[in-house]
Every structure is written in structure tokens, then in C-alpha cells.
Amino acid sequence: MKSIKLKSRPEGKPTLSNFEFVEEDKTLTISDGEILLEAAYVSVDPYLRGRMSDAKSYVEPFKLNEPVHSGVVAKVLESKNEKFQIGDYVSGMLNWSTQQVSNGEGLNKVDPEKAPLSTYLGVLGMTGLTAYLGLTEIGKPKKDETIVVSGAAGAVGSVVGQIAKILGLRVIGIAGTDEKIEMLKSKFGFDEGINYNTTKDMKSAIAEAAPNGVDVYFDNVGGPISDAVLFSINQFARIIICGAISVYNETELPTSLSVQPFLVKNSALMQGFIVSNYAEKFPEAIQKLAGWLAEEKLTYTETIVDGFDNIPQAFIDLFEGKNKGKMIVKI
Amino acid sequence: MKSIKLKSRPEGKPTLSNFEFVEEDKTLTISDGEILLEAAYVSVDPYLRGRMSDAKSYVEPFKLNEPVHSGVVAKVLESKNEKFQIGDYVSGMLNWSTQQVSNGEGLNKVDPEKAPLSTYLGVLGMTGLTAYLGLTEIGKPKKDETIVVSGAAGAVGSVVGQIAKILGLRVIGIAGTDEKIEMLKSKFGFDEGINYNTTKDMKSAIAEAAPNGVDVYFDNVGGPISDAVLFSINQFARIIICGAISVYNETELPTSLSVQPFLVKNSALMQGFIVSNYAEKFPEAIQKLAGWLAEEKLTYTETIVDGFDNIPQAFIDLFEGKNKGKMIVKI
Numbered sequence: 137m138k139s140i141k142l143k144s145r146p147e148g149k150p151t152l153s154n155f156e157f158v159e160e161d162k163t164l165t166i167s168d169g170e171i172l173l174e175a176a177y178v179s180v181d182p183y184l185r186g187r188m189s190d191a192k193s194y195v196e197p198f199k200l201n202e203p204v205h206s207g208v209v210a211k212v213l214e215s216k217n218e219k220f221q222i223g224d225y226v227s228g229m230l231n232w233s234t235q236q237v238s239n240g241e242g243l244n245k246v247d248p249e250k251a252p253l254s255t256y257l258g259v260l261g262m263t264g265l266t267a268y269l270g271l272t273e274i275g276k277p278k279k280d281e282t283i284v285v286s287g288a289a290g291a292v293g294s295v296v297g298q299i300a301k302i303l304g305l306r307v308i309g310i311a312g313t314d315e316k317i318e319m320l321k322s323k324f325g326f327d328e329g330i331n332y333n334t335t336k337d338m339k340s341a342i343a344e345a346a347p348n349g350v351d352v353y354f355d356n357v358g359g360p361i362s363d364a365v366l367f368s369i370n371q372f373a374r375i376i377i378c379g380a381i382s383v384y385n386e387t388e389l390p391t392s393l394s395v396q397p398f399l400v401k402n403s404a405l406m407q408g409f410i411v412s413n414y415a416e417k418f419p420e421a422i423q424k425l426a427g428w429l430a431e432e433k434l435t436y437t438e439t440i441v442d443g444f445d446n447i448p449q450a451f452i453d454l455f456e457g458k459n460k461g462k463m464i465v466k467i
Numbered sequence: 468m469k470s471i472k473l474k475s476r477p478e479g480k481p482t483l484s485n486f487e488f489v490e491e492d493k494t495l496t497i498s499d500g501e502i503l504l505e506a507a508y509v510s511v512d513p514y515l516r517g518r519m520s521d522a523k524s525y526v527e528p529f530k531l532n533e534p535v536h537s538g539v540v541a542k543v544l545e546s547k548n549e550k551f552q553i554g555d556y557v558s559g560m561l562n563w564s565t566q567q568v569s570n571g572e573g574l575n576k577v578d579p580e581k582a583p584l585s586t587y588l589g590v591l592g593m594t595g596l597t598a599y600l601g602l603t604e605i606g607k608p609k610k611d612e613t614i615v616v617s618g619a620a621g622a623v624g625s626v627v628g629q630i631a632k633i634l635g636l637r638v639i640g641i642a643g644t645d646e647k648i649e650m651l652k653s654k655f656g657f658d659e660g661i662n663y664n665t666t667k668d669m670k671s672a673i674a675e676a677a678p679n680g681v682d683v684y685f686d687n688v689g690g691p692i693s694d695a696v697l698f699s700i701n702q703f704a705r706i707i708i709c710g711a712i713s714v715y716n717e718t719e720l721p722t723s724l725s726v727q728p729f730l731v732k733n734s735a736l737m738q739g740f741i742v743s744n745y746a747e748k749f750p751e752a753i754q755k756l757a758g759w760l761a762e763e764k765l766t767y768t769e770t771i772v773d774g775f776d777n778i779p780q781a782f783i784d785l786f787e788g789k790n791k792g793k794m795i796v797k798i
Contacts, residue, residue, distance in 0.1 A: 186732070355727065358725060358727040358728065359725070362727065377727045377730045377731045378731070379731065380725070380727050380728050380731060389724055389725070389728075390724075390725040390728070391722050391723060391724055391725060392722060392723075392725040392727075393720055393721075393722055394689060394690070394711070394720070394721040394722060394723040395726055395727075395737070396686065396689040396693065396708045396711050396723075396726075396737075396739075397689065397711050397720075397721070398739075399708045399737060399738065399739035400708045400709070400710065400711060400739035400740070400741070401517075401739065402739060403738075403739045403740070403741045403744055404738070404739050405736065405737070405738040405739075406726070406727075406730060406736070406737045406738070407730065407734075407735070407736040407737070407738075408727075408729075408730035408731035408732065408733060408734045408735050408736075409731070409734070410731070410734050413734055
């Protein structure tokens with residue numbers, strides 16, 4: 137049985153030395169009400185970087201010398217809990233361990249017949265819920281409006297763009313390679329794509345791609361890209377702050393263009409979005425997402441890395457933009 | 468008949484040379500449906516600075532070589548409009564002119580018997596509406612929550628703080644002199660006041676004044692003061708961006724701490740507020756304000772400057788914080 141623990145808190149960009157691999161030669165036993173789980177797929181996500189710091193945040197930071205945890209799909213190996221049978225698959229927040237014991241709380245059964253198991257970490261999991269609920273609850277998109285999505289080729293961004301297309305918006309994606317831009321347009325149906333690594337004047341590029349201005353900005357990145365979008369926002373624009381991957385690794389508090397004058401000039405709204413605050417809307421959202429997936433209106437990209445030992449590297453690679461879509465480790 | 472025109476657009480801080488005094492020796496005549504008005508009180512407000520620039524904004528910039536306009540209370544000298552009688556007082560957006568002709572559109576009759584005429588530019592006018600509607604519509608304050616108000620001794624800020632007290636909040640005001648801080652506490656009933664000019668560590672001072680964190684931040688100033696407040700915001704905090712007097716005169720786009728990480732960590736909301744978007748709520752709001760005023764739950768401070776010729780200087784003085792409460796010029 138193997139686990140990956142947080143050995144030290146990253147300073148700046150996380151490195152392999154922040155993690156410790158622990159191998160134990162023991163047999164896990166379960167008590168009444170518990171189940172024994174074997175990890176099948178592990179999700180690595182940018183937000184985990186925040187939990188590795190001990191700064192005040194919306195969730196408790198990870199404890200040092202304990203296993204990191206994230207979204208995991210696991211198989212039930214043994215069960216003394218009537219809700220779960222041997223062979224069932226479940227998804228939930230679980231440890232980075234090959235095997236673990238759970239009382240079943242917070243776990244949902246998932247059906248490998250209905251959709252590939254990995255999608256329950258992605259488009260039918262937190263990723264899809266974040267995209268759908270962030271967009272609809274804060275973004276309140278209306279047909280024919282224009283949306284800009286940053287981190288557009290990432291797991292959440294690519295789903296946001298597709299949902300926005302389904303809802304009838306003009307969709308502009310920002311990503312970091314020409315290959316990703318091509319994928320946004322050909323695979324996900326974005327109207328326009330902007331490569332921030334090759335575009336000199338982001339402000340003009342956004343203005344050009346959004347001739348009617350920007351009504352909704354789904355922000356996964358923060359930093360200078362988000363500064364550039366501000367110049368194009370319309371009256372009553374809604375800005376969803378879903379993540380700030382560009383600054384997660386900063387050791388100093390980042391500065392940027394003051395947003396306040398833009399917000400007051402445009403009566404615009406900017407709101408932080410954390411999917412767990414919208415739990416009561418999950419069933420309805422999952423139904424929507426599963427429906428669009430079945431109708432093939434929604435597609436997804438995964439970057440699947442093989443092997444438990446590669447979890448930390450896969451996580452680190454997120455900050456280099458090495459993933460396309462959802463980054464998942466197959467155990 | 469005298470008028471004050473915008474001669475040139477201010478670069479940075481406005482100066483007297485941006486304005487032109489024009490004296491015309493002519494008698495104004497009115498046609499059917501029109502009224503002849505004589506200015507009684509003129510409101511000068513920080514937001515006018517924005518209209519003097521030709522940057523894209525929520526309102527048209529002032530035209531060069533035409534009279535500036537702002538909130539004015541005026542007396543009807545002649546009338547060919549059945550809605551107005553000679554001797555009536557009206558309030559509305561009018562020119563900086565001693566006399567002018569109007570068709571009555573957008574003007575409201577005000578009653579000098581019910582409240583002093585100047586209050587129709589202040590606590591019973593745009594100032595009070597901005598305070599009440601900004602606080603309630605975006606701030607959604609709840610009893611026992613904590614609010615921070617910047618520009619607290621200003622026209623809007625002092626009303627915001629008092630309404631927040633009426634609604635049962637803990638109220639912390641930020642202002643720039645000890646005299647203003649004293650006034651916040653003794654006259655307006657604020658619980659705490661912080662003098663940003665004498666406080667070295669604003670971040671700690673705010674944390675200390677708000678031991679339970681900040682739920683609502685009514686922001687009139689922007690800049691470093693607003694940066695400091697971010698460190699104390701609570702989960703689901705609401706930040707009303709009502710003004711940014713600290714940056715109105717900047718010639719470069721201002722930078723500050725990136726707000727995005729704070730918003731996402733705290734699922735917090737930041738929204739630009741412009742009172743004119745809430746016109747349908749004005750009657751209800753005025754009724755509330757007039758009620759509190761009559762019950763003496765609400766009081767106000769005015770800085771009244773005498774003489775038409777002093778309008779530009781009174782406006783310029785706003786940016787030095789020379790006013791306490793609403794700055795009004797009596798003609």
C-alpha cells in the first residue's frame with residue numbers, strides 16, 4: 137500500500153521534494169459501516185496548490201506528513217456498509233493512497249456503464265459542476281452576449297466555452313499554445329481563440345475578438361490576462377473569479393491593474409466562485425451535463441497520466457500548462 | 468447671467484484654469500412648456516471628475532466650452548409649464564449657471580417647508596439614495612455583521628454608516644483627520660474610526676477594529692486603503708465600489724493588490740454601484756430616508772460654500788478632503 141504525503145509546504149512553484157512517498161506493507165481491515173477502497177483514477181487540480189499553503193483560505197490547509205487528498209474514483213474491494221457492494225465504483229474526496237478505508241460519507245456511486253470512470257472526475261464531476269454553476273449562477277449568460285474564458289483549454293475552461301455556445305453566446309477563449317487555440321475552435325466550437333504567449337497586445341486582441349464588448353468573463357487565471365480583459369467589459373458585465381492559476385505560486389502578494397475603477401464605470405460585478413457553496417444545485421447540474429454529454433453537445437479532453445507514482449509530477453505539470461483539459465492520473 | 472464652462476480637460480488634479488467664467492448681459496426668455504430657473508444651491512461631487520475626462524464611462528463626458536452640470540436646487544422665476552408655479556423650488560441635473568431655461572424634464576419639485584433646501588442635494592437627494600441603495604442592494608447588510616466604510620466622513624460615507632447602525636451592524640469608518648474620526652463617532656454613531664493619515668499599519672488597524680472580520684465594505688476611495696481592507700474580509704463578503712476618489716486624478720491607470728485571490732478565497736463579491744441604475748427604487752428609498760430624518764435617527768453634515776464664483780474651487784477642494792459631509796455651494 138502506497139501513499140503520497142505532503143512533506144513541506146511549497147514556496148513558489150511546487151516541486152517533487154514537497155512530497156513524500158510512503159510504502160507500507162500492511163493489510164487494511166474494515167469495521168462495521170466501513171468499506172475498503174482501491175484508487176482507480178486520481179484528479180490533480182490547480183486549486184490544490186492553495187491547500188498546500190497554510191494561508192487562511194476557504195478550506196483547511198493540508199496537514200504536513202499526512203496524505204494529500206483530491207477527487208478520486210475508487211473501487212470497493214470489501215464492504216461492511218450496506219450502501220456499497222464489492223465491485224461498486226465511488227467518487228469523492230479521498231487520499232492519495234492506493235488503498236484506504238472509508239465510512240462512505242461524502243462518496244457517490246458512479247456507473248462505469250453510463251460514462252467512462254474518469255468523466256466522474258471531470259465533465260460529470262467537480263470540473264463540470266464548476267463550469268456549469270460558475271457560469272450560470274454568477275455569469276447569468278444571455279443569448280447573443282459575448283463571453284471570454286481564460287484558461288480556456290483547461291478542464292473547466294473548455295466546458296465553460298461549450299456550455300456558453302449551447303446557450304447561444306459568442307465565445308472567446310484564451311490559452312497558451314497555438315495547438316490549444318486550434319483545439320478550442322475545432323473541437324470545442326469556440327468562436328475565437330487568443331494565444332497569450334504569442335500575442336503582443338492582449339488588450340487590442342480582446343477588443344478585436346469582442347467587437348460588441350465582453351458581457352461575461354470566466355476567469356481561471358488572474359494576472360495580466362485578466363487586466364487586459366477589463367478594458368473590454370460592457371455595462372453590467374459579470375466576472376466569475378474561478379481561479380488564479382497565474383498567481384498560485386507567487387510568494388509575494390500579486391499586484392495588478394486596479395479593478396475598482398473598471399467595475400464602477402461599468403456597474404460590473406466580480407465574484408469569487410467556489411463550487412462547494414452550491415451543493416444543493418449539483419443534482420440538477422449533473423442532469424444537465426449528462427444530458428448534453430449524451431446528446432454529444434458536450435465533449436471533453438483529458439490528459440491521462442499512468443501510474444500512482446506520477447501523481448505529484450502530474451500536479452506540478454499543471455502549472456506549466458502541460459495538460460489539455462482535465463489532468464487525471466490512472467492508477 | 469453667469470455660467471461656468473469646462474475650458475480644458477484636467478490632467479491629474481483639476482485646477483481653476485480648467486474652468487472658464489462667462490458673464491452675459493442678456494435676458495433669458497421662455498417658450499411654451501418652459502420655465503426660467505435661478506440656481507439656489509449647487510452640488511459638487513467627486514464623480515464629476517470622471518465626466519471631465521473623455522475616457523469611456525457610464526455617462527457622456529462633459530463637452531468642452533459648455534457649462535458643467537451637476538445636482539442643483541433652483542427657484543422657478545417664470546413658468547409657461549403648468550407643472551411648475553413661480554416660486555416653486557426644483558431639484559435636478561442643471562447647468563452651473565445663475566439662470567437657465569428648462570422644459571422641466573427630469574426636475575422634481577422640492578418643499579422647503581419639509582426640509583432645508585440643501586438636503587435635497589444631500590441626504591434626501593443623490594447622496595442619500597447612493598448610500599441607501601448601494602448599501603442595501605449590493606451590500607445586503609444583516610444585523611450584527613461588520614461594515615467598513617471608506618471616505619466615511621464624506622457625504623455618502625457618513626450616511627452609509629448611520630444607516631448601517633440603524634440596521635444593527637458594527638460600523639467602522641475610515642477618514643483622514645482626527646477631527647473627522649471624532650465626528651464619525653460622536654455625531655454619526657460609528658463604533659470605530661481609523662485615521663488613515665496617522666495609522667502606519669492599516670491592515671492591522673482594520674483587523675483590530677473588526678475582530679469578527681468584515682462582511683460589507685462600502686468603498687468610496689479605492690487605492691491602498693481598499694487593499695488593506697481585503698485582508699479582513701469574511702466568507703461571502705460584499706464590497707460595494709461606489710467611488711474611487713483616490714484614483715480619479717491619476718493620469719496613469721492605477722495598480723493595486725490583485726483582488727481576485729481574495730475574492731475567490733472568500734467567495735466574495737465586488738460590484739460597481741451607480742445610483743442611476745436603481746431609479747425605480749428611488750421613491751421607496753426617499754421615503755425611508757425622510758422617515759429616519761424626521762425621527763432624528765439620521766443626521767448629516769454639510770460644508771456650505773458661499774457664492775457662485777466659488778463652485779470650481781469647492782469642487783477642487785473635494786480632492787483635498789476639505790469638506791465634511793456634503794459639499795454644497797449656496798448661490
